[in-house]
Amino acid sequence: MAKHKIAIIGLGKIAQDQHLPVIDKNSDFELVGVTSQRGLGHGAVPSFKTPAEMYAAVPDIEAVAICTPPDVRHAIARQAIDAGKDVLLEKPPAATLAEFADLEAYAASKGRVLFATWHSQFNPAVDATKALLAEAGVKSIRIEWREDVKKWHPGQDWVWEPGGFGVFDPGINALSIFVKIMPTPPFVKSAELTYPANRQTPIGAKLVFSSADPANPTLTADFDWREQGDEKWHMMIETGDGRRVRLYKGGTILEIDGKIVVEAPSEEYERIYVRFAELLDKRESDVDGAPLRLVADAMLVGRRQTTDAFDW
Structure with missing residues (x-):
């Protein structure tokens, strides 16, 4: 071909x-x-x-x-x-x-x-977590997605302008995993958004979610661009049947009750292009907007806070 x-x-x-x-x-x-x-x-x-x-x-x-x-x-x-x-x-x-x-x-x-494309969804550990939660249910999910903006967006002023998303540029990766693994759709209940005094997009965000799950799980997210040292891209999960789950390193490793059960190299973009080739051959589209809607909802309901000015 x-x-x-x-x-x-x-x-x-x-x-x-x-x-x-x-x-x-x-x-x-x-x-x-x-x-x-x-x-x-x-x-x-x-x-x-x-x-x-x-x-x-x-x-x-x-x-x-x-x-x-x-x-x-x-x-x-x-x-x-x-x-x-x-x-x-x-x-x-x-x-x-x-x-x-x-x-x-x-x-x-x-x-x-x-x-x-939502590249963080394209990890075997994410698929395994989705299957686990579909079976066991969710008691809680705590998302921490924290990194250093100076490392990942060096000198890129567009991220601080309206339409640049700020900390939601990486945070939307976590949300893309979140909406995929959740057995029921999540909704933004409240948000605290922290803006540098001289910038138009947030440097930090703390979100609380609700869902249609009758078990009423506790669902939160903490995004921050001021992290020093190693990135913290992980989710701490307690299943409905009491198992302790950690999905970490951007969704590439799944750990259950202290034991790693899925660990794969980061080949997210390789899998994206495999998927794109399939869509082209089938003449089909793939346009899930759920992660973007959660960001928009956070901006709609968010309470604004101001912090020190940010400079490169």
């Missing part, structure tokens, strides 16, 4: 760290173009300043992976769909719920494949 001809739009950190190397080694795809406003490239692959220039020069592009900041993804995705391309969206898929809903409807109306 011929390879799918794909291009990347936006060559920031995530594209360079994950998308480029994964596409290069995936037998289902051939990278035939990239766009970068900064003029970055990738080996001998043609590089362009705008998607329009790329589509004109490389008309046989079948699909694009959009890896720009979220505030511009809607317009870029619509342009790609109008150009007859299938679309993979880095997370978060759009800056607003209305934009996301529009892309889902527009892609469907044009017969294009749309894939809103």
Whole structure:
């Protein structure tokens, strides 16, 4: 079977760290173009300043992976769909719920494949946790997703601007796991959002959730961008039958009652592109918006607090 001809739009950190190397080694795809406003490239692959220039020069592009900041993804995705391309969206898929809903409807109306990726969901330990909780139920889940913004977004001021998500940029990864493993849909009950005095998006967030589960589990999340040292990307879970569960290292390791039962290398993006190839072959879309809705709800009900100014 011929390879799918794909291009990347936006060559920031995530594209360079994950998308480029994964596409290069995936037998289902051939990278035939990239766009970068900064003029970055990738080996001998043609590089362009705008998607329009790329589509004109490389008309046989079948699909694009959009890896720009979220505030511009809607317009870029619509342009790609109008150009007859299938679309993979880095997370978060759009800056607003209305934009996301529009892309889902527009892609469907044009017969294009749309894939809103949530990379943290693509771990065997996450699948195993989902199966466990479906059987055993949930008594409590405590999410801690804490990292150093200076390490993971060095000098990237867009994360502090409206539409940049702030600490919810990594926090939405935790929420994507959360909505996948929960046996019933969670809802944001309350939120405390901490903003630096000189920034427009939060540096910290503490959330409390409810759910339709009659057992009324205790569900909380703590997101923070001021963590020093190693990242804390984990969930502490107590099942309905009393087992102590830890899902950690970004969802790659599952531990039950102190024993590791699932541990796999971090191959989230490899699995994303396997899934994208399946969707392209089947001409199907995958556009779950649940993690984005939880972020929006947290912003709607959140109580604002102010902390010291943040500078790089």
